[in-house]
Amino acid sequence: MTHTFTLFTGGAAGAWRVTGVRTLCGDPLPETSRIAITHSTAMPSPHLSSWPLIGVASHARYVQKAERAALSARQLGLGRPEATSAALIPIAKSQAWWDLTQEERREIFETRSRHIAQSLAFMPAIQRQLYHCRDLGQPFDFLTWFEFAPTDAARFDDLVGHLRETEEWRYVTREIDLRLTRD
Amino acid sequence: MTHTFTLFTGGAAGAWRVTGVRTLCGDPLPETSRIAITHSTAMPSPHLSSWPLIGVASHARYVQKAERAALSARQLGLGRPEATSAALIPIAKSQAWWDLTQEERREIFETRSRHIAQSLAFMPAIQRQLYHCRDLGQPFDFLTWFEFAPTDAARFDDLVGHLRETEEWRYVTREIDLRLTRD
Numbered sequence: 001m002t003h004t005f006t007l008f009t010g011g012a013a014g015a016w017r018v019t020g021v022r023t024l025c026g027d028p029l030p031e032t033s034r035i036a037i038t039h040s041t042a043m044p045s046p047h048l049s050s051w052p053l054i055g056v057a058s059h060a061r062y063v064q065k066a067e068r069a070a071l072s073a074r075q076l077g078l079g080r081p082e083a084t085s086a087a088l089i090p091i092a093k094s095q096a097w098w099d100l101t102q103e104e105r106r107e108i109f110e111t112r113s114r115h116i117a118q119s120l121a122f123m124p125a126i127q128r129q130l131y132h133c134r135d136l137g138q139p140f141d142f143l144t145w146f147e148f149a150p151t152d153a154a155r156f157d158d159l160v161g162h163l164r165e166t167e168e169w170r171y172v173t174r175e176i177d178l179r180l181t182r183d
Numbered sequence: 184m185t186h187t188f189t190l191f192t193g194g195a196a197g198a199w200r201v202t203g204v205r206t207l208c209g210d211p212l213p214e215t216s217r218i219a220i221t222h223s224t225a226m227p228s229p230h231l232s233s234w235p236l237i238g239v240a241s242h243a244r245y246v247q248k249a250e251r252a253a254l255s256a257r258q259l260g261l262g263r264p265e266a267t268s269a270a271l272i273p274i275a276k277s278q279a280w281w282d283l284t285q286e287e288r289r290e291i292f293e294t295r296s297r298h299i300a301q302s303l304a305f306m307p308a309i310q311r312q313l314y315h316c317r318d319l320g321q322p323f324d325f326l327t328w329f330e331f332a333p334t335d336a337a338r339f340d341d342l343v344g345h346l347r348e349t350e351e352w353r354y355v356t357r358e359i360d361l362r363l364t365r366d
Contacts, residue, residue, distance in 0.1 A: 043226045
């Protein structure tokens, strides 16, 4: 498997038009009208504080075997013709989160916050891809990209609304919610 | 906390003189007489296949709470005056390893291979620092740096000998064992 960095570049170009931006906590991102998604096998630039945001589709950190099977069964992938709406949600978590052990994080993430179970309930309508960036020295720890049909936009609001009320979200120190439409 | 990349650069310069190199599996590294250890807040170079090897001292992936307490109690850190011997062991694991879930990896790593328990038994004489590099698109997944007094060299051989016999090590696809002396 070739290692691939995924880049989300804000600017005037790109297939995805930004229709809304909400900074939920922490510093905002520079304004942008469009986002281009590209891939690179090499780490693209030495030092980055905003665009492009860079992440890696890495191995699973929390999912257990039965959960993975359930997720796979509802996995349709990105790029469905009807999924012309998207959201890009970059997130950073506090040092307190990263100082927890894996078992403590899993306990909060799933046992108490039901992050996987809640996400599963909205699949296959809402498809997602998580990109890791904490180890890359990026300003965020994760970039999550969601795709759904415009008619499922309200359901997507329900999903992120639920997640933001969880114990897990108390560890979120920066979160920006960008909504997009594919032209 | 500022994000820091640690670089191990092979060449003619550097405080650590290479006294021996064994390629246990996979491709060897280019020969070098010395290794310099430096730090950078930015990802240093766009594409790298050998030197410098780059890693990040990231959050713990497998250690549980009691194990972390036991490790901390025996943690003396790097740079002890008497620890003039070192080993740098870059390792890559197979896709089969990364396709396992966290719980399956933990089961192999500790329950069956006793990676933490075995390492603990050799502390504080042998101190180590793990650097992650899988998400950086590097040729290795981990770089582990060990420091010990020359009189503990045989104990260090015991430690790595034990680990290489474990079930975990069946997933290792590339491993190089460099031994070094601080001038």
